Amino acid sequence: MSPEKQLKDQVVIVTGAGSGIGRGIALRFAEEGAAVVVAEVNRSQGEAVAQECEQAGGRALFVRTDVSKAADCRALVQQSVEAFGHVDTLVNNAGVNFVKPTLEMDEADWDRVIDVDLKGTFLCSRYALEAMVPQRAGNIINIASVHTLATLPEAAPYAAAKGGVEMMTKSMAIEFAPHGIRVNAVSPGLTDTQIWADIQEAAADVEAARQHWYDNIPMRRVQSPREVANVVLFLASDAASYITGANIFTDGGMTAQLINQARYASKALEGQIRGDVE
Numbered sequence: 405m406s407p408e409k410q411l412k413d414q415v416v417i418v419t420g421a422g423s424g425i426g427r428g429i430a431l432r433f434a435e436e437g438a439a440v441v442v443a444e445v446n447r448s449q450g451e452a453v454a455q456e457c458e459q460a461g462g463r464a465l466f467v468r469t470d471v472s473k474a475a476d477c478r479a480l481v482q483q484s485v486e487a488f489g490h491v492d493t494l495v496n497n498a499g500v501n502f503v504k505p506t507l508e509m510d511e512a513d514w515d516r517v518i519d520v521d522l523k524g525t526f527l528c529s530r531y532a533l534e535a536m537v538p539q540r541a542g543n544i545i546n547i548a549s550v551h552t553l554a555t556l557p558e559a560a561p562y563a564a565a566k567g568g569v570e571m572m573t574k575s576m577a578i579e580f581a582p583h584g585i586r587v588n589a590v591s592p593g594l595t596d597t598q599i600w601a602d603i604q605e606a607a608a609d610v611e612a613a614r615q616h617w618y619d620n621i622p623m624r625r626v627q628s629p630r631e632v633a634n635v636v637l638f639l640a641s642d643a644a645s646y647i648t649g650a651n652i653f654t655d656g657g658m659t660a661q662l663i664n665q666a667r668y669a670s671k672a673l674e675g676q677i678r679g680d681v682e
């Protein structure tokens with residue numbers, strides 16, 4: 405018998421659930437009837453999502469949380485247990501994306517990304533594990549990124565943080581497997597959240613910007629937060645009962661390809677590179 409519970413009976417903490425992927429994950433669990441703890445630094449966004457979760461059919465609690473602060477993470481787990489009795493699943497989703505030329509970055513830039521994306525994942529996991537070990541059951545799902553496999557220029561702290569999240573996932577997975585606790589990562593590619601809105605807003609030619617990104621994604625589209633949430637639900641469910649220490653990519657094939665397919669096809673037709681690369 406697997407220790408996993410039906411999703412409708414689970415108590416799930418989702419960090420950074422006030423918008424984007426985190427909101428999508430919180431709502432998807434709520435649809436299944438789970439009790440959802442919306443852990444978010446932005447109070448108004450967090451409260452709004454907690455309300456949406458209740459409307460979607462789940463029980464919900466908003467806990468104002470800055471995941472980079474140990475006291476907040478400890479209080480988050482305590483309040484979740486007080487409200488719902490226990491914690492089955494923690495989804496470490498809170499994160500800040502950050503791109504800037506390395507020579508223009510200062511110590512504060514580095515600290516902000518590492519504190520939220522890497523230290524926040526550690527702190528929430530550490531306090532959730534304290535509650536999960538006596539239960540002899542639990543599930544941690546870390547939202548990492550395609551940056552765990554390949555990255556971009558000017559993304560040093562973000563790439564370092566996400567690479568760190570992947571290896572922390574593996575270390576905790578093997579440490580806590582004997583306690584009946586599974587720890588996995590989900591690595592999204594480009595997802596339709598604020599980051600995608602910002603990319604389009606910053607572009608001089610929006611259509612050209614979209615096509616540029618689609619050319620780098622074999623499935624030629626961005627995904628919805630719900631598509632990421634479905635992978636998280638799978639990992640939190642009994643269907644994934646033997647999976648731990650994994651990093652599952654949901655990226656439309658982005659990390660599978662060696663080079664931009666549209667450019668490759670046009671160059672190959674011109675006979676310029678096929679001979680070189682085949």
Ligand SMILES: NC(=O)c1ccc[n+]([C@@H]2O[C@H](COP(=O)([O-])OP(=O)(O)OC[C@H]3O[C@@H](n4cnc5c(N)ncnc54)[C@H](O)[C@@H]3O)[C@@H](O)[C@H]2O)c1
Nearest residue numbers: 420422423424425445470471497498499549592594595597
């Ligand atoms: N959107 C993408 O294309 C994409 C791709 C790969 C990975 N990701 C990862 O997915 C996660 C969510 O990204 P998103 O695009 O939904 O971002 P988003 O900015 O829409 O949402 C992030 C949420 O986290 C909250 N947050 C920020 N700092 C926090 C803190 N210190 N404590 C608690 N909450 C905090 C924000 O207020 C916000 O509500 C991040 O970890 C990101 O790195 C996103």
